[in-house]
Amino acid sequence: MPIDRFLPILLLVGSNIFMTFAWYGHLKYRSAPLLLVILASWGIAFFEYLLQVPANRLGSTVYSAPQLKGMQEVITLLVFAGFSTWYLGQPLKWNHWAGFALIVVAALLIFKE
Structure with missing residues (x-):
């Protein structure tokens, strides 16, 4: 798989790992104050965006926006x-x-011509 097709996928995997921690990691710490959890999640999400935005920017040169979104959803489920x-x-x-x-x-189905 050429790098221009592989790199966006790799970046999407990394971004999803960060976002999954931002969205669900706090469930292990239910006694933590909600405001602290929100702020920590925002901080984690910052790193997610550092990967997500380039993934979509680079990926849009070889994939359509719907294809990128479809990949995103499958990667999200696996992560x-x-x-x-x-x-x-x-x-x-x-x-x-x-x-x-x-x-x-x-x-x-999004990838079907």
């Missing part, structure tokens, strides 16, 4: 599945996987 199991200790059940699979199928 979240690992995060939920590894970090939160909440493995996905069959119905979660089935629902995610339907989203993956929908994202794949």
Whole structure:
């Protein structure tokens, strides 16, 4: 896979790791004050944007905006599945996987000519 096709995907993976921590990482720390959690999430999201914006900018030279969004959704699901199991200790059940699979199928349709 040429670098112009691979780099946006790699950047999307990195950005999703940051964003998943920003959105869900605080669930492990329910006793932390909400304002502190919000500020920490914003700080983490800053690093997500440092990867997300270049991913979309570079990716738009080889992918359409809908294709980038479809990739984003599939990557988000994969990152979240690992995060939920590894970090939160909440493995996905069959119905979660089935629902995610339907989203993956929908994202794949975006690449159909």
